[in-house]
Amino acid sequence: MPSEPTAETLLDVRDITVSFDGFKAITSLSLSVPKGSLRVLIGPNGAGKSTLLDTIIGKVRPVSGEVRFGGEVISKLPEHRIAGLGICRKFQAPGVLEGLTVRQNLLLTARKDKGVLGILKAPTAAEQERADELMRLTGLTERADVLAASLAHGEKQWLEIGMVVAADPQLLLLDEPTAGMTAQETAQTAQLIHTLAGRHTVLVIDHDMHFVELLNAPITVLHQGQVFREGDLDTLRNDPDVMEIYLGRPKDAESGAQSSEGTHARA
Numbered sequence: 001m002p003s004e005p006t007a008e009t010l011l012d013v014r015d016i017t018v019s020f021d022g023f024k025a026i027t028s029l030s031l032s033v034p035k036g037s038l039r040v041l042i043g044p045n046g047a048g049k050s051t052l053l054d055t056i057i058g059k060v061r062p063v064s065g066e067v068r069f070g071g072e073v074i075s076k077l078p079e080h081r082i083a084g085l086g087i088c089r090k091f092q093a094p095g096v097l098e099g100l101t102v103r104q105n106l107l108l109t110a111r112k113d114k115g116v117l118g119i120l121k122a123p124t125a126a127e128q129e130r131a132d133e134l135m136r137l138t139g140l141t142e143r144a145d146v147l148a149a150s151l152a153h154g155e156k157q158w159l160e161i162g163m164v165v166a167a168d169p170q171l172l173l174l175d176e177p178t179a180g181m182t183a184q185e186t187a188q189t190a191q192l193i194h195t196l197a198g199r200h201t202v203l204v205i206d207h208d209m210h211f212v213e214l215l216n217a218p219i220t221v222l223h224q225g226q227v228f229r230e231g232d233l234d235t236l237r238n239d240p241d242v243m244e245i246y247l248g249r250p251k252d253a254e255s256g257a258q259s260s261e262g263t264h265a266r267a
């Protein structure tokens, strides 16, 4: 059963249904995420994970149900108003400006005055300090003056996480942050996310079970647009129904039967 909202709930998705031309990508889904916590979202291809994040940020509208954030119903607000409440999403592909250095990218997002004239002004001491702090957080201090174009794939992802964090979001949504990373980069990303949780509430989608293990956080399993299970990794790994839907491994796998779902799960 999905967790029930409590006084500490920051994100409260209540009984939402999302339909694309009559096809229900999400059906009566409820999810509650406490303030300052880390939550992992997994599920086979097409389970509705990205659609759920799209609905939280207001890119997609539910046909029924509502999304509450800090007690306020946000599912009818325009996307920019939702972002303004402190919900930031980092997509899989890095969105850094390749022609700028690490420091310049971070300074750009740390600017208080984001108007054209504001951006042309020299950064204030407080903005410089914020950029330094974000470089320390993401482990990029040594790379401050390197062009983003020259960064390794993992470093680019950390820079983008830093840029998203610069806005000091209450809720951080990370969509497959370790895609394409080496094992070492993946471990460093897990550490970074642990540092972020507490200061921020973090919701992570990922398919990499080694990364999910390193995150060591409560997991929500989605399947066919619904919450299928919630629990820790050990419990879920020992749940034959989860193995069947998520890993595409039928319960009677000895029979040799194969499912076509979940082929990219690395368990």
Ligand SMILES: Nc1ncnc2c1ncn2[C@@H]1O[C@H](COP(=O)(O)OP(=O)(O)OP(=O)(O)O)[C@@H](O)[C@H]1O
Residues within 6 Å of the ligand: 020, 023, 024, 025, 043, 044, 045, 046, 047, 048, 049, 050, 051, 052
């Ligand atoms: N814009 C859209 N129009 C029509 N159908 C869509 C649209 N977006 C998603 N869907 C469908 O909704 C279902 C859920 O898709 P979604 O991308 O949310 O799944 P997912 O769990 O994120 O999958 P993956 O792990 O492959 O990214 C899928 O069947 C998908 O084809």
